[in-house]
Amino acid sequence: MKSLSKHRLAWPVIALAALLLLNQVFRPDFMSLRMQDGHLYGSLIDIMRNGAPTILIALGMTLVIATRGIDLSVGAVVAIAGAASCAYIAASPEPGSPVTAATAVLIAVVAGLALGVWNGFLVSTIGVQPIIATLVLMTAGRGVAQLITGGQIVSVSNDSYKSIGAGYLFTLPISILITAAVFALAAVLTRRTALGTLIEAVGINPVASRLAGLRARNIIWIVYVFSAVCAAIAGLMISSNVTAADANNAGLYIEMDAILAVVIGGTSLAGGRYTLVGTVVGAFIIQTLTTTVYTLGIPPEVTLVFKALVVITVCLLQAPKARNLFTRLKAAPKPAAQEAVKEKVAI
Amino acid sequence: MNEIVPVVEMTDIAIGFPGVKALDGVDFRLFQGEVHALMGENGAGKSTLIKALTGVYTIDSGTVTVLGEPKRFSTPGESQAAGISTVYQEVNLCPNLTVEENVLLGREPRRRGSIDWKGVRSRTREVLAELQLDHIDPGSLLSTHSIAVQQLIAIARSVEINAKVLILDEPTSSLDADEVSQLFRVIRDLRDRGVAILFVSHFLEQVYEISDRMTVLRNGKLVGEYLTRDLSRMSLISKMIGKDLEALAELDQAPARTRASNGAGLTPFVEARGLGRKGSVSNVDLSIYPGEVVGLAGLLGAGRTEIARLFFGADKADEGTIKVKGTGQKIRSPRAAIDKRIGFCSEDRKEEGLIGDLTLRDNLVLAMQASKGWARRIPRRVQDELVAEYIEALDIRPANPDALIRNLSGGNQQKVLLARWLVTHPELLILDEPTRGIDIGAKTQIQKLVNKLAADGMSILFISSELEEVLRVSDRVAVIKDRAMVAEINNDGVSVEDVMTVIAGGAQ
Numbered sequence: 001m002k003s004l005s006k007h008r009l010a011w012p013v014i015a016l017a018a019l020l021l022l023n024q025v026f027r028p029d030f031m032s033l034r035m036q037d038g039h040l041y042g043s044l045i046d047i048m049r050n051g052a053p054t055i056l057i058a059l060g061m062t063l064v065i066a067t068r069g070i071d072l073s074v075g076a077v078v079a080i081a082g083a084a085s086c087a088y089i090a091a092s093p094e095p096g097s098p099v100t101a102a103t104a105v106l107i108a109v110v111a112g113l114a115l116g117v118w119n120g121f122l123v124s125t126i127g128v129q130p131i132i133a134t135l136v137l138m139t140a141g142r143g144v145a146q147l148i149t150g151g152q153i154v155s156v157s158n159d160s161y162k163s164i165g166a167g168y169l170f171t172l173p174i175s176i177l178i179t180a181a182v183f184a185l186a187a188v189l190t191r192r193t194a195l196g197t198l199i200e201a202v203g204i205n206p207v208a209s210r211l212a213g214l215r216a217r218n219i220i221w222i223v224y225v226f227s228a229v230c231a232a233i234a235g236l237m238i239s240s241n242v243t244a245a246d247a248n249n250a251g252l253y254i255e256m257d258a259i260l261a262v263v264i265g266g267t268s269l270a271g272g273r274y275t276l277v278g279t280v281v282g283a284f285i286i287q288t289l290t291t292t293v294y295t296l297g298i299p300p301e302v303t304l305v306f307k308a309l310v311v312i313t314v315c316l317l318q319a320p321k322a323r324n325l326f327t328r329l330k331a332a333p334k335p336a337a338q339e340a341v342k343e344k345v346a347i
Numbered sequence: 348m349n350e351i352v353p354v355v356e357m358t359d360i361a362i363g364f365p366g367v368k369a370l371d372g373v374d375f376r377l378f379q380g381e382v383h384a385l386m387g388e389n390g391a392g393k394s395t396l397i398k399a400l401t402g403v404y405t406i407d408s409g410t411v412t413v414l415g416e417p418k419r420f421s422t423p424g425e426s427q428a429a430g431i432s433t434v435y436q437e438v439n440l441c442p443n444l445t446v447e448e449n450v451l452l453g454r455e456p457r458r459r460g461s462i463d464w465k466g467v468r469s470r471t472r473e474v475l476a477e478l479q480l481d482h483i484d485p486g487s488l489l490s491t492h493s494i495a496v497q498q499l500i501a502i503a504r505s506v507e508i509n510a511k512v513l514i515l516d517e518p519t520s521s522l523d524a525d526e527v528s529q530l531f532r533v534i535r536d537l538r539d540r541g542v543a544i545l546f547v548s549h550f551l552e553q554v555y556e557i558s559d560r561m562t563v564l565r566n567g568k569l570v571g572e573y574l575t576r577d578l579s580r581m582s583l584i585s586k587m588i589g590k591d592l593e594a595l596a597e598l599d600q601a602p603a604r605t606r607a608s609n610g611a612g613l614t615p616f617v618e619a620r621g622l623g624r625k626g627s628v629s630n631v632d633l634s635i636y637p638g639e640v641v642g643l644a645g646l647l648g649a650g651r652t653e654i655a656r657l658f659f660g661a662d663k664a665d666e667g668t669i670k671v672k673g674t675g676q677k678i679r680s681p682r683a684a685i686d687k688r689i690g691f692c693s694e695d696r697k698e699e700g701l702i703g704d705l706t707l708r709d710n711l712v713l714a715m716q717a718s719k720g721w722a723r724r725i726p727r728r729v730q731d732e733l734v735a736e737y738i739e740a741l742d743i744r745p746a747n748p749d750a751l752i753r754n755l756s757g758g759n760q761q762k763v764l765l766a767r768w769l770v771t772h773p774e775l776l777i778l779d780e781p782t783r784g785i786d787i788g789a790k791t792q793i794q795k796l797v798n799k800l801a802a803d804g805m806s807i808l809f810i811s812s813e814l815e816e817v818l819r820v821s822d823r824v825a826v827i828k829d830r831a832m833v834a835e836i837n838n839d840g841v842s843v844e845d846v847m848t849v850i851a852g853g854a855q
Binding site: 192193194195197198200201204205207208209210211212213214215218219222272273324 | 405421659661680681682685691693698699700701702703704705709713714716717718719720721722723724725767
């Protein structure tokens with residue numbers, strides 16, 4: 001039990017379970033799932049589907065943060081990806097065909113790739129501090145997105161495109177499947193190869209990593225590209241869900257939610273050891289919070305305060321100092337340790 | 348003596364980390380007006396005991412009393428408030444502040460709410476004068492002083508706050524002889540004024556010179572407490588390593604080096620001509636042949652580490668040439684050096700060697716993994732075999748591949764870093780102070796290992812502050828002085844004095 005409560009995922013998981021239980025108490029049908037027209041419905045599915053873009057972005061953010069970096073530009077990448085794909089579909093001669101949708105997806109992902117390369121270039125080659133380097137794209141990116149959409153909200157009508165964010169496959173929302181696939185890919189990419197260990201090494205001690213022969217530049221480049229591609233896929237989901245690209249509001253403040261998910265999940269902003277599972281749990285906590293606000297019927301004006309309270313609690317539970325305090329309150333005085341082996345002074 | 352209440356009394360202390368039991372039922376007493384040496388090999392629990400006393404670690408069980416009052420320290424601040432002051436090997440002051448600001452940091456005399464700078468100056472002068480350190484200018488920046496003086500200033504700070512207990516953790520490891528004697532004068536002075544001093548050092552002679560009593564630890568357990576004058580050096584060492592004297596005698600035998608014959612016809616593995624870097628070192632002419640150990644001798648700060656960094660590409664050379672196996676090369680980065688089969692163990696284990704939050708296994712295979720690239724992960728089975736092999740070969744303790752490296756003792760961390768390079772099979776291994784701050788047992792093991800590696804054909808560049816050690820392991824010695832190479836001596840019966848003469852030689 002003690003070792004379980006010391007596990008780094010313990011508190012995020014407990015917090016998530018508590019939130020879910022709270023919802024269950026107020027709405028007895030909260031956990032229930034039902035089939036309708038071959039689709040799975042239920043609050044839990046809604047939470048996962050609505051949380052999918054945040055989870056995606058938080059996965060990329062986790063790896064960036066593990067290298068001691070941060071990526072503030074993800075919201076702008078969401079906007080650019082959505083704008084580029086929707087603008088392409090709207091302008092194409094066959095705006096309804098699946099081929100057009102596929103091309104649009106490709107364009108968005110390549111755009112994400114290019115933006116990630118840009119961030120990675122600034123951070124790893126030029127040596128700009130990550131927060132500044134990605135701030136560039138954070139501000140400039142929305143401008144680029146507006147240029148693409150011409151300042152308008154671009155609506156599209158393409159069933160294939162719409163299915164990314166709103167469609168179903170094997171009874172499950174496609175967005176959940178995409179997110180699960182990216183999670184699996186990230187897990188395999190980092191733990192089946194040495195990438196995960198090397199990311200942590202660079203994050204924990206960059207100087208020693210360099211002297212051990214690590215090419216930190218490549219590692220850093222990879223994580224920023226991965227982060228931007230995740231953001232581009234999230235951008236596709238968001239724009240597909242509303243079948244429109246909104247350069248101003250798509251993915252607004254999503255970087256904050258993503259960073260929060262990473263931190264709640266137990267990855268330190270100081271870099272080093274990270275946990276992808278923790279990040280997913282963190283993102284679920286954030287999304288469940290939003291749902292809880294509706295379930296409890298909390299008036300909109302207190303919503304943010306309520307969210308803040310939960311976030312503060314989870315963060316406190318994770319802080320080593322607060323944790324020590326907690327365990328010390330719990331710990332009863334222990335019986336004396338076994339007798340020491342001593343050698344008497346005999347000279 | 349028994350009626351006197353100890354200043355510090357620690358009873359039945361236990362501290363554990365995941366995978367390591369660092370302290371187990373240890374007792375420790377420290378009396379007023381004594382210099383008490385804490386002795387033990389690396390990993391014996393010396394640092395852990397100090398950190399328990401200074402509140403860096405929280406103890407799992409046991410009691411601590413200060414002047415008879417039970418205490419439970421969970422932060423360094425609480426320990427300091429109880430009158431315990433610590434001076435670490437790496438000085439924990441602010442280099443960008445002045446001497447007086449450091450001495451009185453957080454306790455500046457005030458006048459009407461603002462800092463009374465005149466008071467700061469005069470109080471600092473007083474304290475420095477008490478310690479006969481009048482020659483230090485209170486207004487100078489801390490960073491302009493040598494490590495030795497910075498340590499003395501740290502001590503001055505503890506005098507200013509009237510510390511009852513002064514802990515000196517490896518204070519002498521980067522000082523020269525004069526600096527050590529100055530430090531000892533100050534220590535004796537404080538002792539005579541009733542301060543209880545806890546002294547930790549790996550230099551046996553210094554311990555015998557300065558300490559009144561000693562407590563010996565081994566493997567996290569208490570061996571015993573002794574009066575220094577009653578304990579011979581040999582019995583101390585045997586208590587520290589837990590072996591009897593005969594086994595020690597064998598250990599003590601200097602691993603006599605069979606000199607490699609670097610025939611004139613051979614190509615050196617690496618050959619530097621006029622190698623240098625602006626603002627660092629200049630004019631380094633040095634060749635190292637396969638199977639040869641070349642020692643770099645020189646005072647601290649003479650430029651030994653800088654030369655090592657040039658050979659490894661950690662700093663880029665901007666003058667001179669380097670040939671590897673006879674062909675001209677530019678070594679632009681550590682990675683380039685590693686590709687040419689050069690390895691480098693930095694003297695700064697913590698900052699430049701260890702990846703603290705990763706495991707022993709991850710640290711050990713890091714260089715090998717780095718040169719394979721991230722995509723080709725070394726299979727877990729191969730990793731486990733390598734780790735098991737080197738844990739056994741180098742006697743790394745604890746023999747737990749999943750232990751976090753930061754929880755290992757200094758000597759064992761050093762062995763892991765050595766192993767990190769050995770698994771890459773380098774042809775040139777640069778060892779910068781590989782035995783600094785580690786105990787006799789591990790030191791002898793490392794010296795023997797160096798000989799064995801050279802006998803197997805590896806070239807080794809060996810850097811150490813201890814001239815005896817340099818002479819013991821090296822075939823040739825390059826003498827470094829004032830950031831340039833001044834002489835090269837073939838080590839055929841050369842004595843420490845000979846080398847000292849060369850270093851002192853071109854003095855004026």
